[in-house]
Amino acid sequence: MLGGTGGIALTELLKDGHKHFQGIDEAVAKNIEACKKLSTITRTSIGPNGMNKMVVNHLGKLFVTNDAATIVKEMEVIHPAAKLVALASQTQKEEIGDTTNLVVVLAGTLLEGAEALLRQGLPIADIIAGYTKAYRACLTHIDSLSVKSIENIRSEEEVSNALRATVCSKQNGLEDFLCPLIAKACVQIVPKEASQFNVDNVRVAKIQGMSVYDSFLVKGFVLTRDSEGTIKHVTDAKIVVFGTEVDLSATETKGNVLIKNAEELMNYSKSEEEAIEKIVQEIAATGVNVLVAQSTISEMSLHFLERAKIMVIKCPSKFEIARLCKLSGATSLARFGAPLPEEIGKADRVSVDELGGQPCTTFVRDSLEQTKVSTIILRASTSNHLDDLSRAIDNGVNIYKQMTKDSRFVAGGGACELRMAAHLKEMGGKTPGLEQYAIKKYAEALETIPRTLAENAGQDTTSTISNLYADHTAGKLNHGINIDSPGTRDMLEASILDHLVSKKEAMRLASEAAITVLRVDTIIMARQSGGPDPNRAPG
The missing domain is CATH 3.50.7.10 (GroEL)
Structure with a gap:
């Protein structure tokens, strides 16, 4: 018969120097806090009035940008939970090419909402179940929010208007010049089978000097x-x-010649x-x-x-x-x-x-x-400005690539997010059990986007969001945040449109990243290789 020999501690199971966190107070709380910090950094970069971030990477290279994918990548996040969100943002960049900031901000806000629910005593299982129902409902509902489809992707004018929101969010004030340039570069090389359009065939050559308005397009x-x-x-x-x-x-061998x-x-x-x-x-x-x-x-x-x-x-x-x-x-x-x-x-x-x-x-x-290749000769006074302009053009070309597959667009300026939030609040009211609280928190997380747009534009967020809800209730469903003056405006008339598939993918990746982080209840980090031996006495 096996005798009682006492328990074995985790320190006896793992090498010296490891780190171990377990439970809601340690593991879950630390993970949520790390993701919230990452989300807070990029949140102020949302929209045309978003602030730039200055990042110096490990090689000493300076980046001045409001592009979330670049910020997160060059920060070199090492916290395992925050890295999951960073990887989700990188996946969005590789697959879609735009809307990376939405991934980071939405994931961080969802985890912030989950933290509040945990403090109220809700079980993690109910929060995860509620978030899963909410994001699946959003992915289904967003298809009905399409307000426009590009009929002819070979029309430079149509394409240029569709790209305004994408370019404006990165280079506010330059969209009237850059959008026609990007549209012309894409349209003149699109193959007969449009879905075979290759983003690598639109190149950017950066020449320092002059101003942005001296940029031009070259075939080849x-x-x-x-x-x-x-x-x-x-x-x-x-x-x-x-x-x-x-x-x-x-020659491989050395020799002397006399x-x-x-x-x-x-x-x-x-x-x-x-x-x-x-x-x-x-x-x-x-x-x-x-x-x-x-x-x-x-x-x-x-x-x-x-x-x-x-x-x-x-x-x-x-x-x-x-x-x-x-x-x-x-x-x-x-x-x-x-x-x-x-x-x-x-x-x-x-x-x-x-x-x-x-x-x-x-x-x-x-x-x-x-x-067939198009090259945009890009001019600007500094190398950092050239790099940032190049990223905006890259986002525009990637959205054109998505348009060749699915040309549907939703209203921008936070209009789409607010309509989905209203749909989730209604759904939460009809859902029995504790899951309804998680669904309502998901709705609050979606409200963060129009709220941040209003905040970055220097507006009173509470009154602006209230006015936007009132407009939607009155049937003005395409109204979003007006960044030029306090209030709302029709996003369809202003050609402020977001690509439907890119928004849908961003919501999916953000939700899955947040749910993955919530499922973790234990963190075990082995001691990193190299460095001093923790058991060795000093001296």
Whole structure:
């Protein structure tokens, strides 16, 4: 018979230096607090009047932005619960490309509401059940809130109006200039099968200087670099790409060469010249007339390439090399030598043009639908402003991609969230049991969006939300927060529209992240590898 030998402590089960939190007061409360802190940071960035955040990452790079995905990513969140919310925001960025702030703010507000319910004595199981019912009801109800569908996604005017809210939330005041630019860039390269639109085919080339209003659109793929030689224009280009240096490769073993006189020195140099000339002639024999190199190009190689009438371009960025290979169909070679026929890329035209006062190399290949590329030449006075403008354009292009699949839009300015909140309050009143309190808390969490929009615009939030509810009750269902002056306005007339699918996905990810955090009742963190031994005596 097993005798009573006493219990075993968790410290005997795990290595020294571990951390352990258990129960509502420790684990759940700490998780909720961490997510609330993260939500508080990004909440003031919602909407056109949202505040920027200044983040310096571990490499010392400065970010000044109100884009939640960038803020959360560069903050490098390490708390496990807050990291779940950060990952949900990152997933929204990768899948949809916009509405990332809604994910973080809604998840944090839901957990804040859950904390209040826990203090009142509600069991976690009932809160989770109520939140699950509420978000599923929202995902079903939001389909009925669609106020507009884009009939023709090849119409620049329609697309431009649909993108206003997306761009305005990141760059307030510039939407009248940027939206037509983004719409034109997308529409001119959209394939016949619109759902096959590729966001990577809309590029942004950043040139510092001038103002935003000096930005313009170029058809083709643009590198903000000049060519290395004197050849500046090539039509019907055949392109070879080298990921290595354009020079004779060094031998694996070291050796000494003894040269006794000037004639031997001349012969040694001549043999090197002949070797490079032979390689260049072999490359030229394949029909190649454009060479792109990621690494250094020797003077001698450049001399023989010029003689062979081959245009030479240096591109140090491996990302730009990858995009160029995708556009042209070339293969990046790891050796300097003649390419095989299947390794050669093609382009209709390669030319060096002066864009915004800077020599830029443009690759154009319109002969194939999938290789049509638009490049927006972006101008601004500082690199931080250029980066922030680029993020706004990226969000706009991603929303256009979603429009090619589902072109439905809901009223913006908090109108959609408030209508769903009203629907949930009605649903909560009809739901028996303790779950009704969680459903009503979900409704309160949705009210946070219009409330924050009003707050960021400097308005009295209580009266503004009351007026908005009164408008909806009176049948003005498309009214939302007017950020230009106190009160409300018709969002459909103002072309302030949010993409339905992006909002639906954001609500789903936020709800699932909050529910996942609530399901955790124990946190066990092993001691991180490296660092000093906790058992070792000092000195």
